[in-house]
Structures are given as structure tokens and as C-alpha cells.
Amino acid sequence: MTPRPTKVCIIGAGCSGITTAKRLQDYGVAYDQFELSDDVGGNWYFRNPNGRSAVYESLHIDTSKTRLQLEDFPVPDEWPDFPSHRLMHDYFRAYVEEFGLRGGIEFGTAVERAVRRDGGWDVTLSTGETRSYTDLVVANGHHWSPRLPDYPGTFDGVLLHSHDYVSPFEPVEIRGKRVIVVGMGNSAMDIASELASPWMAQTLYVSARRGVWVLPKYRNGQPADKVMAPPDIPKDVALAASRELIRNLVGKMSDYGLPEPDHEPLSAHPSVSADFLTKAGSGDIHMLPAIERLDGLTVHLTDGSSVEADVIICATGYDMKFPFFDDAETDLHPDDDHRYPLFKRMIKPGVDHLFFMGLAQSSPTIVNLAEQQSKLLARLLTGSYELPSVEEQQRIMVADEQAHLEQYYAAKRHTIQIDFARYCLDLSDEIAAGEERAKASA
Numbered sequence: 515m516t517p518r519p520t521k522v523c524i525i526g527a528g529c530s531g532i533t534t535a536k537r538l539q540d541y542g543v544a545y546d547q548f549e550l551s552d553d554v555g556g557n558w559y560f561r562n563p564n565g566r567s568a569v570y571e572s573l574h575i576d577t578s579k580t581r582l583q584l585e586d587f588p589v590p591d592e593w594p595d596f597p598s599h600r601l602m603h604d605y606f607r608a609y610v611e612e613f614g615l616r617g618g619i620e621f622g623t624a625v626e627r628a629v630r631r632d633g634g635w636d637v638t639l640s641t642g643e644t645r646s647y648t649d650l651v652v653a654n655g656h657h658w659s660p661r662l663p664d665y666p667g668t669f670d671g672v673l674l675h676s677h678d679y680v681s682p683f684e685p686v687e688i689r690g691k692r693v694i695v696v697g698m699g700n701s702a703m704d705i706a707s708e709l710a711s712p713w714m715a716q717t718l719y720v721s722a723r724r725g726v727w728v729l730p731k732y733r734n735g736q737p738a739d740k741v742m743a744p745p746d747i748p749k750d751v752a753l754a755a756s757r758e759l760i761r762n763l764v765g766k767m768s769d770y771g772l773p774e775p776d777h778e779p780l781s782a783h784p785s786v787s788a789d790f791l792t793k794a795g796s797g798d799i800h801m802l803p804a805i806e807r808l809d810g811l812t813v814h815l816t817d818g819s820s821v822e823a824d825v826i827i828c829a830t831g832y833d834m835k836f837p838f839f840d841d842a843e844t845d846l847h848p849d850d851d852h853r854y855p856l857f858k859r860m861i862k863p864g865v866d867h868l869f870f871m872g873l874a875q876s877s878p879t880i881v882n883l884a885e886q887q888s889k890l891l892a893r894l895l896t897g898s899y900e901l902p903s904v905e906e907q908q909r910i911m912v913a914d915e916q917a918h919l920e921q922y923y924a925a926k927r928h929t930i931q932i933d934f935a936r937y938c939l940d941l942s943d944e945i946a947a948g949e950e951r952a953k954a955s956a
């Protein structure tokens with residue numbers, strides 16, 4: 515196949531954007547990269563002036579260092595197993611310096627509009643300029659648009675999303691307050707554990723619609739994600755073994771005073787915490803059912819009871835959003851159930867020259883996902899990989915979704931789940947198949 519002329523636009527310089535840029539640079543593909551902030555790092559840039567980072571002061575990544583590292587840029591040996599957001603940001607800054615990527619990023623420049631035209635995209639920037647590209651790479655992240663519950667009634671205290679939580683003292687002083695953390699995902703685990711010390715919140719409640727399995731960060735002295743089942747074991751066998759192991763490791767959630775989950779271990783995106791179970795077992799975390807309505811400082815719950823609260827922190831997740839696509843282009847936005855199916859979680863079948871990077875809830879890591887995806891992208895753009903037909907992409911996409919999602923209960927938070935290791939194995943098979951197709955049609 516003769517490579518077609520390309521000029522690529524990359525939206526975003528978080529870890530997904532910078533590893534994509536590195537790959538395109540390696541393959542000699544021309545690109546422009548736009549970043550609305552003043553630095554790389556995206557979510558891992560604490561107090562990012564773009565207002566989109568959800569990093570709180572005490573955050574350490576839940577993925578261990580060897581699982582998150584980029585394959586051509588190992589993390590420093592002296593790093594702890596679970597680095598802080600500061601180390602993560604330093605790492606991404608060092609990456610762009612090492613590979614000479616910084617000069618290719620136009621900082622302080624947002625992509626405000628991306629419009630399809632024959633053979634490419636017209637991209638309008640916050641500078642007012644419009645530039646034309648053959649291909650558009652979307653790496654704008656999917657943890658920046660808070661999903662807030664819409665409770666009936668009014669609340670006279672402070673209600674915020676975990677996205678805006680910085681520390682026990684910012685944006686609201688927590689000491690001595692009655693606090694409800696809503697949700698039992700990873701941010702809820704961290705924030706509830708941080709605020710549950712007796713000298714911190716007066717009372718710390720966690721409100722949840724259902725119980726979850728809380729998994730430890732370590733197993734036998736090793737980061738738990740280092741000892742996951744290898745991806746070449748059949749999934750049902752690996753899943754059954756992992757579920758049994760988790761049950762044996764943590765026991766019953768009710769033993770800690772927590773609600774029993776109504777699902778199997780690993781039927782939800784893992785909630786990982788070293789501290790939460792101990793705090794719950796020590797009586798510092800009080801569980802509540804879901805919130806039904808608000809009235810002054812009274813919070814009414816679905817079981818008919820109520821509590822008084824001063825602060826509600828909703829750790830209730832994020833919506834995928836692509837504000838640079840026109841609202842009328844409904845096929846470019848997630849549906850009402852927050853579904854956004856993609857071929858190999860990168861490509862909308864039938865929408866030419868558009869690629870999404872890092873757009874998956876990948877367990878145990880998103881950090882190096884785009885690094886793997888960019889292998890397919892770079893080959894496609896330089897002609898050594900050819901996509902299957904649109905019909906075949908659709909068929910594979912449906913089968914892949916079924917394979918990746920069937921273990922999870924249906925919920926908005928589980929529409930883009932993948933198992934990183936299995937995904938990568940499958941992606942390399944797809945790259946090999948596409949290389950054969952490209953050779954055959956040469």
C-alpha cells in the first residue's frame with residue numbers, strides 16, 4: 515500500500531497525547547499537537563490551570579510503577595511501588611524532554627471545533643485560526659467532566675464533586691464537620707479514608723446504592739496488579755481463580771461493617787484501598803444507603819432514615835465528552851447510556867481519519883494504553899497496516915464489547931471497560947492481521 519499524505523492533529527498532551535506524538539515522530543508522520551494547559555501531564559498535573567485535573571493533594575496512583583511505565587522510558591528504580599501524582603507529573607515532563615516532544619506542542623491552545631470534511635478535518639483553535647488536517651487524534655481524557663447526582667430538594671451545606679476536592683482543608687474545612695462521601699469507587703475510597711480519622715471529620719459517612727468488593731493494593735508483599743493472571747489463560751478460568759483468591763484474601767465485606775456486594779468480585783471496576791477496610795472495621799466509617807432527597811442539612815435516605823450533614827462529596831464518576839464536535843453530529847457523542855463503542859477502542863467504523871487514544875477504563879492501567887494503541891495508528895498512517903472492511907470492524911467491535919464487558923454489571927461506569935493485558939494481546943493480533951491485509955493489497 516502506498517502511504518497517503520498525512521498531517522495529523524493531536525488534541526491533548528496528557529500521557530495519551532504525548533505517547534502518541536512520540537510514536538508519530540518515530541514513524542516520521544507530521545503532526546500538530548494542541549494542549550489547552552501550560553504543561554503536559556493532564557490529570558496528573560496537580561492544580562492544573564486547565565481546571566480539569568481531578569488530582570487531590572494526597573493522591574497516589576493505584577497502578578503500580580512497573581505496570582504503568584512507558585515501555586521506552588522505564589520509571590526510576592528508586593520510585594515507590596505506588597508513586598504520587600507529583601512523581602507522575604515529573605515522569606511525563608521528563609518523557610517529553612527525553613524525546614524532544616515539547617517543541618511540537620502548542621500550549622495554551624484549545625481545539626474548539628473539529629469539523630469533518632472530505633478526506634480530513636478542519637480544526638478551529640482558541641486562537642481563532644482554522645487549520646486543515648488529514649487525520650484527527652482525540653486524546654482529551656475522560657476524567658474531567660464530573661457526573662453529579664441530581665438530588666431532589668435543597669441542601670444548605672456544601673455539596674461538591676470529588677473532582678473539586680483538594681485536601682481536608684480545601685475547598686472546604688472538613689475538621690469537625692459531618693461529611694457524606696457518595697460512592698465506593700477509588701476516589702471515594704481515598705477521600706473517605708483520608709477524612710475518617712477521629713481528629714478530622716466529626717462523623718464520616720459513606721453512602722452507596724450497593725456494596726463493592728474492596729481489594730488490597732498488595733498481595734504477599736507484591737503490588738497486587740503485578741500478580742494478575744496472565745492474558746493467555748482463558749478468561750473464564752482466570753476470572754474464576756481471581757474471584758476465589760479475592761474472597762479468600764478479604765473475606766466478607768460485612769465482616770468490616772460494610773454492605774455485602776450484590777455481585778461477584780471483579781464484576782465492577784476494582785475499588786482498591788489499603789486503608790478503607792481498616793477504617794471501616796475500626797468504626798471510623800459509617801455506611802448509609804443511597805440519598806433520596808435533601809432538605810436543609812437533613813439528608814433523607816432510601817431506607818426511610820435520615821442523617822444531618824454539613825458537607826456532601828460526590829465521588830460519582832465522570833462523563834466522556836467531546837465538546838469540539840458539533841452537537842448535531844450525534845454519532846460523535848456518547849449515547850444516553852454513556853456508551854461509545856469503537857473498533858479496538860480507537861476507531862468509529864465508517865468515520866474516516868478519526869482516532870481516539872486512551873479512551874477506555876483499562877484495568878490496571880490507562881497511563882500506557884495509548885502507547886500500545888499508537889502502534890496500530892502509526893502503521894495505519896504509514897501504510898503498513900490496513901483496516902478490515904467497515905462491516906467487519908462493526909462485527910469485531912460487537913464481539914470485543916461482549917468479551918470485555920460481560921463480566922461487569924450494567925452501569926454507566928462500565929461501558930468502556932477493558933482488561934489491559936488481554937486488550938494488548940488482541941491488539942497485537944489485529945496489527946499482524948492488518949499488516950497481512952496491507953501486504954495483500956499492495
Ligand SMILES: Cc1cc2nc3c(=O)[nH]c(=O)nc-3n(C[C@H](O)[C@H](O)[C@H](O)COP(=O)(O)OP(=O)(O)OC[C@H]3O[C@@H](n4cnc5c(N)ncnc54)[C@H](O)[C@@H]3O)c2cc1C
Pocket residue numbers: 525526527528529530531548549550551554555556557558564566568569570573574575576577623624625626653654655656657658701838871872873878879880881
Ligand atoms: C482521581 C483519579 C485517579 C486515577 N487513578 C488512576 C490510576 O490509578 N491508574 C490509571 O491508569 N489511571 C488513573 N486515572 C485515570 C487518568 O485519567 C489516566 O491515568 C490519565 O490521566 C489519562 O491520560 P489522558 O492523556 O488520556 O487524559 P488526561 O490526563 O485527562 O489529559 C488530557 C489532556 O488533554 C487536554 N485537552 C482536553 N481537551 C482539549 C482541547 N479541546 N484542546 C486542547 N487540549 C485539550 C487537557 O488539557 C489534558 O492535558 C485516575 C483518574 C482520576 C481522576
